[in-house]
Amino acid sequence: MLEFCQFGAGRIGAIHADNIALHSGATLRYVVDVNEAAARAMADKYGAQVVSTETALADRAVGAAIIASSTDTHADLIEAAARAGKAIFCEKPIDLSLTRVESCLEVAKEAGVPLALAFNRRFDPSFATLQRRLAEGEVGEVEMVCITSRDPAPPPIDYIKVSGGLFRDMMIHDLDMARWLLGEEPVEVAATASCLVDPAIAEAGDVDTALVTLRTASGRLCQISNSRRAAYGYDQRIEVLGSKGMLRAENHRPTTVEAATGDGVSRDKPLYFFLERYAAAYKAELDAFIDAVSSSTEPSPGGYDGHAALRLADAALQSFKEKRTVTLVW
Amino acid sequence: MLEFCQFGAGRIGAIHADNIALHSGATLRYVVDVNEAAARAMADKYGAQVVSTETALADRAVGAAIIASSTDTHADLIEAAARAGKAIFCEKPIDLSLTRVESCLEVAKEAGVPLALAFNRRFDPSFATLQRRLAEGEVGEVEMVCITSRDPAPPPIDYIKVSGGLFRDMMIHDLDMARWLLGEEPVEVAATASCLVDPAIAEAGDVDTALVTLRTASGRLCQISNSRRAAYGYDQRIEVLGSKGMLRAENHRPTTVEAATGDGVSRDKPLYFFLERYAAAYKAELDAFIDAVSSSTEPSPGGYDGHAALRLADAALQSFKEKRTVTLVW
Amino acid sequence: MLEFCQFGAGRIGAIHADNIALHSGATLRYVVDVNEAAARAMADKYGAQVVSTETALADRAVGAAIIASSTDTHADLIEAAARAGKAIFCEKPIDLSLTRVESCLEVAKEAGVPLALAFNRRFDPSFATLQRRLAEGEVGEVEMVCITSRDPAPPPIDYIKVSGGLFRDMMIHDLDMARWLLGEEPVEVAATASCLVDPAIAEAGDVDTALVTLRTASGRLCQISNSRRAAYGYDQRIEVLGSKGMLRAENHRPTTVEAATGDGVSRDKPLYFFLERYAAAYKAELDAFIDAVSSSTEPSPGGYDGHAALRLADAALQSFKEKRTVTLVW
Amino acid sequence: MLEFCQFGAGRIGAIHADNIALHSGATLRYVVDVNEAAARAMADKYGAQVVSTETALADRAVGAAIIASSTDTHADLIEAAARAGKAIFCEKPIDLSLTRVESCLEVAKEAGVPLALAFNRRFDPSFATLQRRLAEGEVGEVEMVCITSRDPAPPPIDYIKVSGGLFRDMMIHDLDMARWLLGEEPVEVAATASCLVDPAIAEAGDVDTALVTLRTASGRLCQISNSRRAAYGYDQRIEVLGSKGMLRAENHRPTTVEAATGDGVSRDKPLYFFLERYAAAYKAELDAFIDAVSSSTEPSPGGYDGHAALRLADAALQSFKEKRTVTLVW
Structure with missing residues (x-):
């Protein structure tokens, strides 16, 4: 126990x-x-x-x-x-x-x-399955990873101010996903960003809409799309193009109900936010930690992964500011 | 407590x-x-x-x-x-x-x-949402209810022998759904059935594939499709045609992962069987029972609903045997 | 030429x-x-x-x-x-x-x-592909055929009066599909029907909503669902349960555009009616006829198929009126 | 005439x-x-x-x-x-x-x-509908445009050599879509690219996999993902995030047939290549040209659009080579 x-x-x-x-x-x-x-x-x-x-x-x-x-x-x-x-x-x-x-x-x-870092998305049933099938070679060699990650609404400005900014606070999850799915460390980082959702975010020195591209040493590419606002809810999708095909994971919805009327055919929005979308992931990540500690194996992702993702976030911020590709050595 | x-x-x-x-x-x-x-x-x-x-x-x-x-x-x-x-x-x-x-x-x-009967499907998030939206009039008056209900594989023959037969054992869930969604009692029942999955089921005096149609006094129609075997897993779908549109609830899948390869685009099969598909329903039905008992209100569905569904199952069996529409008075 | x-x-x-x-x-x-x-x-x-x-x-x-x-x-x-x-x-x-x-x-x-009968739906790309893959054994032996066929709106009452009634005028297309997909002649026909869409249809002696079940000699089952009105457009779907899986063909839509907003995620309604949905089928059926005549082969479907479908329609009407299963000998 | x-x-x-x-x-x-x-x-x-x-x-x-x-x-x-x-x-x-x-x-x-340039994708029913609904304000202000554009297989090396390279030959279509959907000219272009599909393409001095990001003066962002190979066929998708929601257009498939078996649930791959996918677009673009000439109005897109897209392609190539964001003045 x-x-x-x-x-x-x-x-x-x-x-x-x-x-x-x-x-x-x-x-x-x-x-x-x-x-x-x-x-x-x-x-x-x-x-x-x-x-x-x-x-x-x-x-x-x-x-x-x-x-x-x-x-x-x-x-x-x-x-x-x-x-x-x-x-x-x-x-x-x-x-x-x-x-x-x-x-x-x-x-x-x-x-x-042991020091485990709670990158909960690695434990999401859809993302974990995608990563496993990718690692098993189902779609061949990884060529391009596309991560869409949008929050339903921005956090309070007070939080924004102490958050470290979009790249370190929000995109860091996606940068961890990118490392996990690319299977290689990104050596080039390029970023662009804007403040489109709320001018107060710009006043706080931050952005709310951002695109980052990564490139690994062997040439694998990744694009990450972030927004602090998606009117339709928490948008969490991943797709990976491989030499033999593509794997993608779409959003999760509360029900499978579909209504067909004179106005069109409509389904549920995605689950509202991280508490709903990642409920199963939270359970799985803690179970994995307990199992690792109980069996004296190293938990994953660990502190190193947190460090690596933060390096990428810092590089993205630098790229955005300097309008140039930033190179990283691992 | x-x-x-x-x-x-x-x-x-x-x-x-x-x-x-x-x-x-x-x-x-x-x-x-x-x-x-x-x-x-x-x-x-x-x-x-x-x-x-x-x-x-x-x-x-x-x-x-x-x-x-x-x-x-x-x-x-x-x-x-x-x-x-x-x-x-x-x-x-x-x-x-x-x-x-x-x-x-x-x-x-x-x-x-209070006597609650565990027709768990009424508490499935998708079916419960469909029923609520139907009751709210989103698609107008109910005209036709279509229920697809297929098990991944037949139970052991020993179970079949004491089960009461497909109509009383398996279709009874669907007959309860039909009553719930039609909003009126069926007054006509017609059934046809076959043994296509396993001859041992016929030897045990039962069928494994069946179609039932219901008609209410005001003319609303319902069709139920049952099979003891679906190679792709537990097939639990409902659609309701109303005067202003259609509501339908599709199967639930373990993940949203989709693979696109030279062979096509594939997704997960439905969740395997009732333990997986109705996990949320089991929780919700017990919560509802506890709430009803705690607040001294009548739990629903109750014993009467079990009785009514059994009457329909008996009528379906009779219709199948006698090759005629059986009439019910409520 | x-x-x-x-x-x-x-x-x-x-x-x-x-x-x-x-x-x-x-x-x-x-x-x-x-x-x-x-x-x-x-x-x-x-x-x-x-x-x-x-x-x-x-x-x-x-x-x-x-x-x-x-x-x-x-x-x-x-x-x-x-x-x-x-x-x-x-x-x-x-x-x-x-x-x-x-x-x-x-x-x-x-x-x-040669006498070809224009059962155009056999030439719809989706239905034709489904039938071909079924015939190739992709899902094993046919066990159950489910046909959904609903018009966007009823025809004028004057047409209803000379149409021969829903079974002979509208469902005859579905009865042809049933014969084609079942791969055996139905020997039992049971029907139920109502007038729910427009009382004038009942006054004209017809129904507007109907369910028919068929059973072949080897026990294969089929259900057909008809309505003269679907608020969301022309609803033309087929699914076939086989011993090794299921094939289904969904509706066709004008575009693949999907809108995700605070209200949900919505797509196009199905194509409006037969002229839109079956445009490709009309071309393919005439091409097939020209090819058959040019090569002196028998066109299919032919006059016999029209006769067989009409026999089933007549049997369905009789079943509906007499509230019993009607048996056919071929 | x-x-x-x-x-x-x-x-x-x-x-x-x-x-x-x-x-x-x-x-x-x-x-x-x-x-x-x-x-x-x-x-x-x-x-x-x-x-x-x-x-x-x-x-x-x-x-x-x-x-x-x-x-x-x-x-x-x-x-x-x-x-x-x-x-x-x-x-x-x-x-x-x-x-x-x-x-x-x-x-x-x-x-x-009049000089019309055949950017056929603007006439694709799905993309044209998406653009129209976007312009009508259905999802508010445009914030981010995401374009996925992948060919089923690379062209012959001899073609690659005279093509002008991926950015001018292939991505130019997507750069035109970007301009059309962003509603503003991009003023910043950043590109990254690799040769992952065929080393012969690198030997010919070209790339086969590329990501480009664009930014307009008001801060709207766009990402374009290109690959010369998608094992599952021609991948042509667009999504646009707006302040009030998202519009997206998925791939077109030959049929709506879906097979559910013990292996999963599979659908058709996208239509194979541009001749199939853009058949309707080719007709619509020529009809539009004929209408424009017949009514003496200016055809659109025109020569200017070809010029603008080529400027963006050149800027992307420069950005890729110089590893920096390239700025454009219009």
Whole structure:
């Protein structure tokens, strides 16, 4: 039985707590959150205790820590949990600074603890199946990866301001998908972007609409399309062109109901946002982490993947600003 | 907190036990099964106890009984649970004999206990949405209901022999859907059927492929298509033609992955069978039952719906045998 | 070069005239129509002449006759054309009376002329492909054929009155498809029907909504669903369940445009009616006729198929009226 | 009646000749081709004459010229036809050199003749409908245009060598679509590309896989994905994200047949290549040209559009070579 302490009792934290409860080999022991009421509610639901960070990490019965608190606390918590010898499951990002991420990876490595990064989309049933079939060679060699990723609506401006910007906050998920599907590291990054959704985003120094292209050393190409707004809901699609065909994964819909009337034939919009679309992914990623820790294997994706995706995001931002292709060496 | 005793610790029983655990207002207290090992495993998982039927029903703390044991035990358990004052959630069928069903309904009525019948498909997100939108008048008046219902593979012959036959065992779900969607009772039933899948089914006195048409008093029509075998998996589709358009619900698939190759463009088969397809429906139907009992409202569908569907199944069998339209008075 | 005389310069006639013009091995020589203006317009467009029936049939240079005039003239024209030694391409039906149809077939047989019946749907690219793949065994043995056939709107009441009724006028196309796809003659016919679309249709002694089930000697089943009204356009779909899978053909749409908005995801309605949906079929059926005549092979479908479909339509009507399954011997 | 002389009796020429024949207001008078047999066959089919360029252009009865000969003859023929006062319908490209294109436009302008450029995709029913609905504001302001354009297989290396390269030969169609759909001229162009399909293409100095991004002055973005090979056929898709939703047009398929078996659910591949996919577009573009000439309105797209698309193609090539964003002033 793997015992967890969880940092953060918000929306994502609640999902992880549910999934711990559904797993026969895991249990939630501690909840830590600055919002005491939220921490209390979560602890009560699962028979856990509300404690301080120190208490949670000091308990040797606790084998793993989930870090689902606000982004600015991730790096400190990773280092503290690593030094306390806990296996770590951290929401992205580790940090918005590459050097800070590197120090976290170093601390975890020295402590010898596994560090999983919650790139949840890798566990989406459709994307995971696409990646597996791609890896099995069903469509031959990868030639082009096309990722469409659009949010239903932009986050609050206050969030935008501390988010690190679209490339580091939003596109980082897609950059991770790109690395995973390309099967090679991108060595060239080119970006273009605009602020079309809300002028306040531009005032905050950010963009809301962006296109990035990647190229690997062997010439594989990738294009990523991001928008902070899609009137029809969360648009999460992937297609991969290979030498023998194409694999693609379309959006998920709440029902299969179709209405045919004098106005046309209509179906449901995609599931609204990440909580709905990636419900199965959240469960699968935590199950995979528990399995990895329980079997002493390395969880994947890990801290390195977070670091690599952040490098790509930084390169995209630089490319956008300098209007030129940025080259990366791995 | 509604406390349950559950009869039957098999596949369906396990699903109900999970869903009780996920519900914040319900708990599983007792498990009863002739298979002691199965009962023990379920009870251990949820902190319940393995007891006899008598003990379970005698405990006044128990508010509700789930009957998910073998079909031939349903009627006795309904009567016993009703006399013990428990709210009842029973897997279909109540019984294969209409008169026995009637006596069960009578006992439940006298005892004043709610009796819910587990026509799970009414709770499938796609079918439930279709029915709601139909009821809201989105496509006008109902004119024709078309139900396609095919199993991936026939059950064992031993099951076929005690099943009551295709009309009572398999099509009864579709006959319930027909009643629900037509919004009127069918007054004419015509059936045709064949044994095309496995000659052993004919030897057991049953059919494996069947078509039934229904007609209501106002002239609404319905066609039901059943087969015990669909090589591509569980085929569960509904379409309803109305005066202003059509609503239809297609099959559910495991992923949205599509492969385009030199051979064509292919997608996943439908989800394999009822456990996969109706996972969400099983949760929703139990939630609805718990809500109904907790709020002292009548659960739906109830015992009457089981009786009505069985009448239609018997009429279909008669029509098939006598090669004529059978008329029903309600 | 096969020279044609054409009887009937209406909508369908115009399509046939176009398709003769597009064929490198055929030419239109004569047009016959009681509506002289229509005949004149068609003749002028293609360099043909307007003549009387007698003149057209007397010309030995004319090898083939297209009969696309009003239904009540078909039988007489078939007999006249057959006696004049012309190959005959006749719009359905030959006649509404089985005995009259039989006499036409007899005359054509005695004259030794080919008689093709324009069951255009057999030449629809989707349906023809489905039938070919079915015949090639792609989904194993045929077990169940499901035909959905709904018109966008009912014809004028004056047409209804002389049409022979829904079974003989509209469903006859579907009964032909059923025979073609089942690969065996239906020996049992059961029908139910209603008047739901327009009370004037009931007053005219007809129905507008109907379901028919067929059963062949080996037990293959078929269901046909007809309505005189589908608010979303011409609904023409077929699915065939076989022992190894299912083939289905969906509706055709004008474009592939899809709109995703806050209201849902919508696509085009099906093509409006037979002129749009079966444009390719009309060309293919005439090409096939010209090829058959040019190569002295028997055109298919032929007069026999028209006779067989009418027998099924008559049986369906009888079944509906007598509320019993009607048996046919072939 | 508009009389045509046509230069080029190859595949595309044959399509135009058919479409002239189908148009009630046009006729084909002369065919000019260095391949005399091809010219003769086409002329015979439509009652036209085989003549020299000089003879064809000298006939004052001829109102319009179709230029469907080899690319290197286009500019000379445009100038000759313009000076002879003929309305001109020219296959793309006008020329591979921007300055030569400019001189052609100048000559046509001086001669006062309309010059239509055959960007056939603008007339595809799906793309034309998408553009119309976009222009009507159905999804609000345009934010992002995504164009997928992949050929089933690369052309012969000999063609590649004289083609002007992927950007000028293949992507030019997509650059025209981009301009048409963006509603603004792109002012920034960034490209990346690889040779992944056939090393011989790299040896010929070209690429076979490319991604281009465009940005307009107001910040609208566009991405274009090209490959010379798609194992599943001609992949021609467009999607446009707007402030109120998304419009997309998917591939066209030969039939709607779907097969469900134990292996999955499969549909047809897209139509094989441009002759199949754009058959309706070829007819519509010529009809539009005939209508424009007949009504003395300016045909669209015209020579200017060819010039603009070539500028974008040149900029893309430059961007690819210099690994930087290229800026354009209009």
